[in-house]
Amino acid sequence: MNKRRYNSETTKLEIMEKAFLLFSQKGYTQTSVSDISKASGYSKGHIYYHFENKEKLFVLLAQQTMKEWYLKWMDKEPDFTCASDKLYGMALHVLYNYQTPLLKGGQELASNPESSHESVKQLYELAVIPMGAYRAILVQGIEEGEFKKGNVEEWTVLIGTWLGGLCQLTNTQELHSLERLFKNAVSIFLGSIQK
């Protein structure tokens, strides 16, 4: 009988949801397993029934978060035609969907010498995903003659760091009020790479 007989899957999701919020608000180290236990309403011990340990739980959340971000982008990407429009679209996608507060915890974990080698590697692989998405847009723009020929890797890093820097503002300001800023950054950037 291959019908799922038990259903603690929702419990697991509840825990992940609360853990996501806590890690986002307080960072990795400052969020304790006790915190997650209290917030989710399940005992501390039970969290270890679903997750091997705190570190793996965090990495799982980070992976899931980044995967969702990327899938959402893949979903809306066809809405834009030219590369310039894609870049504007991407900026807003980052503003509204890139989970800066959670992902910040990744740096924390990665910079801790006691973190497992594997977790650090997995987090590093995540950081590569958005860069790949930016690069794809730039490549398209060049191939279609919309952008100048130039150093794609460098451009990728430049737009990536700019959007990343702007994302820091999401901690303290309303997302909606930042739209202008994100768009203007793209405008300035395009001014230098468009033909």
Added chain:
Amino acid sequence: MNKRRYNSETTKLEIMEKAFLLFSQKGYTQTSVSDISKASGYSKGHIYYHFENKEKLFVLLAQQTMKEWYLKWMDKEPDFTCASDKLYGMALHVLYNYQTPLLKGGQELASNPESSHESVKQLYELAVIPMGAYRAILVQGIEEGEFKKGNVEEWTVLIGTWLGGLCQLTNTQELHSLERLFKNAVSIFLGSIQK
């Protein structure tokens, strides 16, 4: 007799030096008072002879770091004449002198709900300093007719977030290899604001 009779001032500086390194490497939470004690060679208890607590020690270091950054900039600022040159100079000043790793600990401390209200306020005031320096350059450029008239506050935030984003790369890459990138960011930015 107003001559300083005892000299534990050097001890204090030694502790601050080691604490600076540890906070930079491991962040605020992950650096323990024990770590600082071991690294400095003085007992844990003695650290509390010089500093009220861990939080105040960190804030002191952050303030000192930012003050030094600003003074150094004030020192070299006259080397540049036009505002554009100042912006290039500032980018490199940020690259080589802005202590991103330490200051990152400030975000950690500030996002911890148990941090004292006062410390968070002091850290916030620090974050304002570089923005003021950027704004001054932009204002000068406009007043001297070198830059277009535009939204100075917005420009300040845009260049500030870009440099801040680029600074994240200092964790993983050689400073020298980043010079190009910082300069190119300024070039692109200037392309949009120069007359």
Added chain:
DNA sequence: ATAAAAATAGAACGGTCGTTCAATTTATAG
């Protein structure tokens, strides 16, 4: 209804945390 399996709780572990405090050593002043 019963036995087996899954889900959950909660106590307990050794360890580390930031902080305090009394005791001791060291340097200075008279």
Added chain:
DNA sequence: CTATAAATTGAACGACCGTTCTATTTTTAT
């Protein structure tokens, strides 16, 4: 040389950390 004040130590505190383990409750299959 002695008394005093500064500098420094190290043990001790209660609290909390991530994790483990055993016991208990709940669900499922027969």
